[in-house]
Amino acid sequence: MLLKELLVLNEVERKHKNVYLADRERLLFSPLRFEDYSRLLDDERYYFDYRQFYQQTSREGKGLTITRNVLYEDTAIYVSRHTRYAFPILHNHDFIELVYVMNGSCINYINGQAIAMHKGDFCFLAPETVHALLAVSDDDVIINILLWKESMESSFVDLFRRDGYITNFFKQFLLEDHYAPYMIFHTDGDRKILNQVLRLYGEFLEKDVNYIEMIGYILNEIFIDLNRNYLSTLEIGKKENYSSKSSLYPMLSLIRLNYQTITLTTLAKQFSYSESYLSKLIKKNTGKTFKFIVEEARIDNAKKLLLTTTLSLTEISQKAGYFDSSHMNRDFIKWLGVSPKKWLESQSKDDR
Template sequence: MNFYISIGEIQDHIEEYHRVTGEAPDFPFILHQIYTQKHYLKEFPGTIDTSSLIRLEDDDFLKEIRKLYFYFSDKILHIPERFDIVPPNAGLTVVYQFWGCKDFIHLHDCFEIDYVYRGQCELTFLDEQQILTEGDFCILSPFTRHNVTLLNKDSYIFPIYIKESTFSKLFFPLLSSDDILSDFFRKILSSSEEANYLLIKTDASCEIKDLVKKLFLENFRYDNYVERCNIYWINLLFVYVLRSYHIYQQFSYYKSGPDHIPIVRYIQSHYKTVTLPILAERFHYSVPYLSKIIKENTGKNFTQLIKTLKMKEALEYLEKTDLSIEEISEKTGYNSADHFYRVFKEYQGISPQQYRKEFLKKRAENFPW
């Protein structure tokens, strides 16, 4: 069953939760709260007149879109981890990033395109952090751990998600061009050596902002032409970004090599369950040769790499949630809390409980208010 909630209703609930508890809520929790309080619509609210909203100045536009309704499947209330960012029957979607929700490092199987419409946000990408400002245009490749955080209430981005499996079909003309965007996408889609993200600094031009508005509003039309229009707007957006950019940078976390990128990306996405034999079968290498590729290009053997990825996720849970040690051990792919406890203590030098206690103590000392 689908249900419909306005952007303003969601944002108001997030801010109220933060005001009462002093903490940032999980997005699924907020939706569940709104659903329980029956602050939603059961029926489709109808299409909107996008032309009138596009013509608005920024302040009025950002105010009026609070009245727009997103639809959600009730799956997100019961099985949030299986909720699809891009609907199963679509190749792409554009969403609204809410200010004040709980941050967490995550990955997904689609390209993410973030244009900073207003204000600033912080990009955390693997072990790197940097501030993106108005006009920055950042493309994140699939299966890479990242987080994008709005730095204040007056900052806005409208993330665009494009399935990797459908990119070449939807944007084939782009792939035949000779420019930084085409090169970036070709390298990733061909599984050869590639950058993990592409950050382009553009002028905060009216043309780009208008295209982002059109992309965002198109997703509230709910008809058979939405995806075709989105493909058109995104192609235009790419052209205007290329026309107005003045500097760019690419990022590659691992050492270069002809074979390791798709392997490491697969490990990043499946590290809770993947084994060397499974990996060898998938990429058609012997286990010894695959082990050599991983060691040479990451500096770690397979077991060490898996442990590092699991421990990074465990630290996130210990720092940013109140999940029990048993729950964290399950979420990070360990078959028992005892096993998780031993590995964590060996990796960090202290127990999970001690780590959480010391982290909370330091946070309280640094931020006493």
């Protein structure tokens, strides 16, 4: 399976996107409790109603703690792709969830904290940790991996013979201890790990002989790579950490959606901040300037068009918001060190 296949929106996501674009001032900017989501659907008509799913899958039928049930396949490990533009409904699990950002970015609202995750980030969510995931770009490809206790016994026996943060995280599941609500490894789009996740997702879809065993092998290899190479990037959540940055993501979402026309002045006015304060707020919480985020959104859109269309460089530069193809060429060299044509050729080689 290739990443470019996962970048294509399916029918459900296209309809979700239409709803989002029609009312993005109000929807999807902050996580919803199940009760709030239910009232929202009672008041207005939307394409999809997930209340029955949450009621069927949650422990008390109230949409919060999701348990293993007949709606999931009878496997020790379950793998799926997160639906883009879906409502971020707060919930938790009685199993472990791994969230991997294969492409783009997302916001993971965990215990009241809005955490921006980017390409290559690998998040481990402990049972009972309340969270909601928000992905509002065509570029966002998020893979969810669900692990039940039986998978600890069947697929990760060797893991418990080792020491380390990942081992301790899984031990808390078995011992019902509280080591950490979440952990995030920042792999910066490591190509090897990306290909490993593509393999395990393909294994789950194809369901060839012993596919769960193979997924277990791949996950074990990923865990070893994370432990070897990315401990210095590890972010461990604390239960008392409830400082919220949820007001920041609506701004980032608006920038990404309207990067061709948005200015710092209009953004500051919309959120009732002064330009200087907003500029500092964005820089402090993202490490990036407003201008950098706009340029990043423009080049990300150009990359997606190069990968998924047969448009000419001139047409792509216009759709991506560049003045002309020479300006796009200049930005590609500035950001990626190569021209658009050379970058596309490198992606084709990587997919072989």
